[in-house]
Amino acid sequence: MLEIRPTCEHCNKPLAYDAKDAMICTFECTFCKQCVEDILEHECPNCSGGFEKRPIRPKALLEKYPVSNVVIHKPVDIVAHLKRIKKR
Secondary structure (H helix, E strand, C coil), X not given: CCCCCCECCCCXXXXXXXXXXXXXXXXXXXXXXXHHHHCCCCCCCCCCCCCEECCXXXXXXXXXXXXXXXXXXXXXXXHHHXXXXXXX
């Protein structure tokens, strides 16, 4: 089951369980769509994987399957990230 993390790891923007702009990689690293497109160039800085739109957990299931309230805020070293991407 997905954790449904509450914020973008880079900019710390709140991403509610039903956020339409939440993106995740295969390891559930969570970023907002703006960071994924404008800064990360669609590549996860943690695992180098791609991103997909995070599914929205149905509101009726939130009590039984609550979303995470753990904030992971690790701003990306953008210069290093882009250098790594360009080397490929």
